[in-house]
Amino acid sequence: MAWFELSGTANEKHSWFPDSLSLLLIKQWFSVSDVIEEINLPEYYILQFWHYFGFGSENKLNLSWFFRVIISRLSLSLTPFSLDILSGKQLNLSLKMLPHLRLITQKTPTLPVGEIIIDSPAAEPARVDHFGDKTKAISFEQSEKLLLWTKFLLKNYKKELRSSSTQSDQSSVYTLVAREIRTKLESDFELITPVLRLLVAWTHNRLTKSRSGVWSLKLKPSTLLSYLSSIAKPLQTYFGYRDPVNASAEEFEHIYLLIIDAGKNIAVKARRARILRDFHCFLEIEQNVKPCYLFQEFIAQGIKDKANLVDANILMPWEYEAALSFLLQPQELTGLSEVQSKAVLVALILGFRCGLRRSELLFTKLDNFEWELSRFNGVPDWGALFITYSEERDLKSISSQRRLPIGLLLNKKERDILYGYLVVRLAFGVKDSEFLFFFGEKTPFLSRSAQVVHPDHLFLPLTKLLQRVTGDNSFRYHHLRHSFATWLFWYWTADIHKFHHPIPSLKRNQSFEHLITARESLLHREATLASRKTLHLISSLIGHSGPSITLYHYIHSASWVIWSDFSQQIPEVTDQVKASLAGVSARTLYRKNIEYTEATGQFCGFDRYLHSVLAERSTAMNAQSWQAVDILRIDSLASNIPVRVNELTIYRALQHYYDNPQEDKLRIISAYQLDSEVFTNALNNTKYFLSQQQSKLPKGKKIDRMKNHQRRTYLQTKKVVHTSCVERSP
Numbered sequence: 001m002a003w004f005e006l007s008g009t010a011n012e013k014h015s016w017f018p019d020s021l022s023l024l025l026i027k028q029w030f031s032v033s034d035v036i037e038e039i040n041l042p043e044y045y046i047l048q049f050w051h052y053f054g055f056g057s058e059n060k061l062n063l064s065w066f067f068r069v070i071i072s073r074l075s076l077s078l079t080p081f082s083l084d085i086l087s088g089k090q091l092n093l094s095l096k097m098l099p100h101l102r103l104i105t106q107k108t109p110t111l112p113v114g115e116i117i118i119d120s121p122a123a124e125p126a127r128v129d130h131f132g133d134k135t136k137a138i139s140f141e142q143s144e145k146l147l148l149w150t151k152f153l154l155k156n157y158k159k160e161l162r163s164s165s166t167q168s169d170q171s172s173v174y175t176l177v178a179r180e181i182r183t184k185l186e187s188d189f190e191l192i193t194p195v196l197r198l199l200v201a202w203t204h205n206r207l208t209k210s211r212s213g214v215w216s217l218k219l220k221p222s223t224l225l226s227y228l229s230s231i232a233k234p235l236q237t238y239f240g241y242r243d244p245v246n247a248s249a250e251e252f253e254h255i256y257l258l259i260i261d262a263g264k265n266i267a268v269k270a271r272r273a274r275i276l277r278d279f280h281c282f283l284e285i286e287q288n289v290k291p292c293y294l295f296q297e298f299i300a301q302g303i304k305d306k307a308n309l310v311d312a313n314i315l316m317p318w319e320y321e322a323a324l325s326f327l328l329q330p331q332e333l334t335g336l337s338e339v340q341s342k343a344v345l346v347a348l349i350l351g352f353r354c355g356l357r358r359s360e361l362l363f364t365k366l367d368n369f370e371w372e373l374s375r376f377n378g379v380p381d382w383g384a385l386f387i388t389y390s391e392e393r394d395l396k397s398i399s400s401q402r403r404l405p406i407g408l409l410l411n412k413k414e415r416d417i418l419y420g421y422l423v424v425r426l427a428f429g430v431k432d433s434e435f436l437f438f439f440g441e442k443t444p445f446l447s448r449s450a451q452v453v454h455p456d457h458l459f460l461p462l463t464k465l466l467q468r469v470t471g472d473n474s475f476r477y478h479h480l481r482h483s484f485a486t487w488l489f490w491y492w493t494a495d496i497h498k499f500h501h502p503i504p505s506l507k508r509n510q511s512f513e514h515l516i517t518a519r520e521s522l523l524h525r526e527a528t529l530a531s532r533k534t535l536h537l538i539s540s541l542i543g544h545s546g547p548s549i550t551l552y553h554y555i556h557s558a559s560w561v562i563w564s565d566f567s568q569q570i571p572e573v574t575d576q577v578k579a580s581l582a583g584v585s586a587r588t589l590y591r592k593n594i595e596y597t598e599a600t601g602q603f604c605g606f607d608r609y610l611h612s613v614l615a616e617r618s619t620a621m622n623a624q625s626w627q628a629v630d631i632l633r634i635d636s637l638a639s640n641i642p643v644r645v646n647e648l649t650i651y652r653a654l655q656h657y658y659d660n661p662q663e664d665k666l667r668i669i670s671a672y673q674l675d676s677e678v679f680t681n682a683l684n685n686t687k688y689f690l691s692q693q694q695s696k697l698p699k700g701k702k703i704d705r706m707k708n709h710q711r712r713t714y715l716q717t718k719k720v721v722h723t724s725c726v727e728r729s730p
Contacts, residue, residue: 002615008091013094014094020570020607021581024581030617046066047061047063071083071086077565077569079561082565092556095314099472102471106316107623108469108627109623110471142188143193146200147199147232150184154177154203154224181200181203193239194239199232206278207219207221207224230275231259245283245287247289249290250358250477252290254358254477259276311479312482313475314483317512320348322634323465324349327345335637339424339440340457340458340461342417343458344462346418349414354484354541355541358478362452362453365436366435368386369383369385370383370403373422379410380407382407384403384407385403386402398545399545402541402543408514409518411511428440435451435453438451459477461637463477466479481542485550485555486554486555486557492538493564494560501560501563519534535547596609650678650679653682
């Protein structure tokens with residue numbers, strides 16, 4: 001099997017499987033491409049074709065109109081959604097390379113596993129409170145007033161800075177505005193939400209401390225005004241009354257991802273990632289929260305590289321079945337208690353089958369189920385789950401409020417698992433907690449409306465399990481939403497196409513058979529008939545306002561459907577025409593057709609021969625060491641998956657290196673769990689930076705630097721990396 005990896009306008013990657021007719025033309029192209037001196041754009045060859053047949057002598061070809069004619073013709077035979085994708089109006093991404101290879105091979109790479117206990121939460125590290133410990137009645141109205149006051153203050157001092165002529169005048173303005181912010185925060189501390197306390201404290205910190213954010217020097221009031229306008233309101237919405245200091249790393253990642261994804265284009269997303277990274281570094285340093293590794297992917301793939309920011313990764317059906325089977329094993333094998341194992345099972349099912357967001361799942365209440373739980377011995381076929389607003393769960397938008405027909409979206413086995421957990425959950429009673437995920441242990445000093453299981457007990461083992469069955473240590477719970485939309489779209493359209501796809505693993509899977517019945521019930525239409533409502537229905541089930549964002553961010557099976565559409569519309573051509581298009585003799589076509597029809601595989605005859613020709617010119621994928629999921633050793637979930645190292649860890653290791661000149665470099669690498677090559681490269685870059693900063697220049701003279709790097713360099717400057725940094729031999 002061979003395919004093409006194509007780059008789009010945003011430098012995103014697309015996997016293209018050529019249809020039978022395209023294979024013939026590609027074969028001839030490769031046979032003549034070696035003798036072509038110059039390769040031009042496709043428009044050039046279209047015009048040459050136009051002139052060759054004499055059309056250009058009378059009429060001039062308008063390419064834009066010509067493409068419109070092609071789209072109009074395709075609209076008679078292709079699924080409507082695919083026209084905007086093919087014409088470039090609607091962006092849609094196929095899978096990234098790792099999930100793409102997992103789909104083709106039905107195997108997974110293995111991850112090293114170490115031991116760590118996750119059943120009991122770790123002791124909370126000490127937090128720093130610069131403004132005292134005051135907690136009384138919190139008011140959203142007062143919080144909003146303080147935020148507006150802070151923005152107004154920064155705006156006024158922004159004007160004052162313009163009139164400041166010297167650096168000392170500007171420093172005094174910085175000190176003055178920071179003092180006012182601190183005074184106001186101390187007076188209103190007990191009345192504002194925890195997240196706003198941290199935002200205002202971060203603003204004060206970045207005005208006064210040059211290295212508190214790690215990534216830059218002190219920020220101007222105008223910059224902080226812009227930063228607050230970007231992230232303050234969404235952070236207030238998602239955290240509400242809750243204290244971000246107590247949130248888990250995965251919850252931070254989920255909330256940050258929602259804020260970044262709400263950006264209207266790549267540049268805005270990259271900018272939000274930078275702002276949130278600075279804010280989270282403040283939380284790491286000042287409040288000892290856990291690090292978050294989300295930002296660099298967005299920043300590195302921002303404007304500079306123009307890469308698309310959609311995380312196109314999904315869970316495969318066989319990986320999902322493997323995860324289910326593992327969680328159904330005894331406690332000594334899973335490493336989880338019985339009730340915890342059942343809860344994680346339900347979280348996996350509702351994420352994969354219903355596409356629930358993390359917060360929607362965690363704060364699901366028992367009365368969100370449509371049927372009366374104590375009266376039914378199972379989940380009825382007409383059963384539904386309501387996703388609604390609540391005091392604890394502030395939905396992303398009005399479209400997030402929806403009704404999910406879980407009686408149709410779940411198969412019989414999954415409905416039995418959900419019912420089994422509901423029986424265990426109801427045994428704990430509803431007096432102490434109204435939430436679905438409650439293990440019977442009350443948290444002291446919290447009301448009934450706050451008695452929900454700690455997120456780490458639910459999402460940490462689930463994430464570890466998903467990483468192991470996929471072999472991908474970047475896989476997280478949010479990818480289950482991508483999986484829900486991708487597979488639902490494929491199985492609600494694949495039944496219309498009555499032939500095989502080039503990827504064998506996309507054949508009908510028994511665990512998805514019930515979705516055909518669900519489509520018929522929800523669309524009131526036979527499964528063999530196409531419907532324009534399919535995409536709109538999936539969009540409403542996942543909680544989006546329209547199909548565009550669903551198709552752009554979450555559905556990664558559109559290219560599979562387009563291949564099926566094109567393959568259905570290929571005209572019947574004779575062997576002589578096929579031979580002419582492929583640039584071979586009719587005898588060769590006849591001989592290869594017989595030779596390759598005898599071979600086993602998805603393609604047969606001459607098509608299979610053409611794929612073997614493509615394979616000779618292709619780069620072989622390296623998946624020899626991968627294993628099938630059914631023989632993969634998952635191990636107990638009381639184990640650790642290696643995590644990615646972010647820049648803050650490298651920064652701290654460099655700081656340690658320069659603060660302790662006598663300590664061995666290898667011990668530092670081991671202490672911070674860094675790769676030796678990564679640390680060596682970072683150290684070399686730091687030494688180069690120091691040599692540039694400490695170069696012997698007359699006082700006040702500038703060094704010629706790249707754009708946006710015009711800082712003045714002085715002979716005795718110490719504003720680099722750390723105040724005690726000095727050059728030393730390794």
